[in-house]
Amino acid sequence: MLDVLIIGAGPVGLACALETQRRGLKVAIVEKGALVNSLVGYPTNMEFFSTPELLEIGGYPFPTSHYKPLREDALDYYQRVARDEKLTLRLYERVLKLEGEQGNFTVTTDKGEIRTRNVVVATGFYDLPNPLNVPGEDLPHVSHYYKEPYQHVAQHVVVVGAKNSSAKAALQLTRAGATVTLIVRGPAISDSVKYWIRPDLVNRIAEGRITAHFNTCITAIHPEAVDVLTPDGPLTIPTNFVYALTGYHPDEALLGRLGVEPDPADEARAPLFDPATHETTRPGLFVAGTVCGGRATSRWFIENGRHHAQLIAAHLSAQAFA
Ligand SMILES: Cc1cc2nc3c(=O)[nH]c(=O)nc-3n(C[C@H](O)[C@H](O)[C@H](O)COP(=O)(O)OP(=O)(O)OC[C@H]3O[C@@H](n4cnc5c(N)ncnc54)[C@H](O)[C@@H]3O)c2cc1C
Numbered sequence: 001m002l003d004v005l006i007i008g009a010g011p012v013g014l015a016c017a018l019e020t021q022r023r024g025l026k027v028a029i030v031e032k033g034a035l036v037n038s039l040v041g042y043p044t045n046m047e048f049f050s051t052p053e054l055l056e057i058g059g060y061p062f063p064t065s066h067y068k069p070l071r072e073d074a075l076d077y078y079q080r081v082a083r084d085e086k087l088t089l090r091l092y093e094r095v096l097k098l099e100g101e102q103g104n105f106t107v108t109t110d111k112g113e114i115r116t117r118n119v120v121v122a123t124g125f126y127d128l129p130n131p132l133n134v135p136g137e138d139l140p141h142v143s144h145y146y147k148e149p150y151q152h153v154a155q156h157v158v159v160v161g162a163k164n165s166s167a168k169a170a171l172q173l174t175r176a177g178a179t180v181t182l183i184v185r186g187p188a189i190s191d192s193v194k195y196w197i198r199p200d201l202v203n204r205i206a207e208g209r210i211t212a213h214f215n216t217c218i219t220a221i222h223p224e225a226v227d228v229l230t231p232d233g234p235l236t237i238p239t240n241f242v243y244a245l246t247g248y249h250p251d252e253a254l255l256g257r258l259g260v261e262p263d264p265a266d267e268a269r270a271p272l273f274d275p276a277t278h279e280t281t282r283p284g285l286f287v288a289g290t291v292c293g294g295r296a297t298s299r300w301f302i303e304n305g306r307h308h309a310q311l312i313a314a315h316l317s318a319q320a321f322a
Pocket residue numbers: 007008009010011012013014030031032033034036037038039042043046047048049050093094095096122123124125126127165251254288289290291300301302303304305
């Protein structure tokens with residue numbers, strides 16, 4: 001019987017595991033994909049917005065040769081921390097449901113059952129994209145995840161969205177030699193785009209290297225074109241590939257099966273939890289990291305979410321050794 005099972009081996013799940021393990025509790029992490037799976041899925045050579053010390057967990061220094069770490073630096077860092085702390089990892093095992101009560105939970109996965117006294121849900125939000133809900137969205141040349149520009153050189157690419165991910169993708173694709181059309185639902189590039197990225201994109205649009213359509217929605221996707229509705233009427237834009245970078249949301253069905261109750265007063269449907277301990281309304285069930293923000297996926301990130309680990313670990317160890 002474990003003292004704590006952490007669901008999700010992202011940066012915050014790892015922080016929860018090492019903080020609870022260091023306090024003498026018997027801990028394991030169950031992860032449906034690879035170690036730090038979300039970061040594995042981020043774009044190649046993606047530069048973090050945060051400086052390295054703000055991404056550190058467990059007091060391990062995060063040395064990098066650049067001002068901001070790259071995805072590859074962060075993967076090395078978190079995977080080394082997991083190794084050095086000798087965390088017990090059950091990778092490529094998906095959690096399906098939770099039964100029982102604090103002190104005697106049974107977690108059912110696609111590979112079997114795990115018995116544990118407490119459960120921490122650190123499942124993030126990166127698995128479920130916000131859909132465009134238009135015909136053709138499931139065609140093979142449409143993706144909600146941008147990786148790198150090289151397969152799109154000398155091709156037409158439509159990028160949907162006006163936040164950081166779409167801004168960075170549009171710039172990188174353009175510089176690699178793709179012809180980029182940006183489709184933006186609102187009237188401008190979002191003010192939330194980082195201050196060193198936004199002017200770059202605005203200037204590339206102003207000089208005509210990137211075509212941008214504002215106040216515009218995609219209405220259908222075809223194998224070699226997209227239909228959009230602009231303020232001046234409908235338009236068909238030829239394209240070889242579509243990146244719909246319109247954000248992601250947490251797996252609310254899974255949260256429901258685990259017994260995490262959403263806050264009815266919160267528009268983002270964030271889980272109801274005690275901010276001092278991160279315990280939800282189901283005793284023995286905790287939430288940590290980005291999942292704490294519900295659909296407000298930028299409310300908690302690594303910089304601020306990593307601190308949930310100490311709160312949860314302090315509470316659980318006080319309870320275990322009372
Ligand atoms: C492009 C990009 C750049 C970013 N840059 C920064 C930055 O500079 N600074 C910063 O602080 N934050 C940044 N963030 C946000 C940050 O990456 C996330 O907030 C962070 O990954 C959250 O960590 P987490 O551990 O809560 O969740 P995640 O890292 O998302 O981990 C959740 C894990 O749970 C697993 N999981 C989900 N469901 C199940 C299941 N049923 N069973 C088992 N496992 C499951 C997933 O596979 C995943 O590995 C960025 C995000 C993106 C997308």
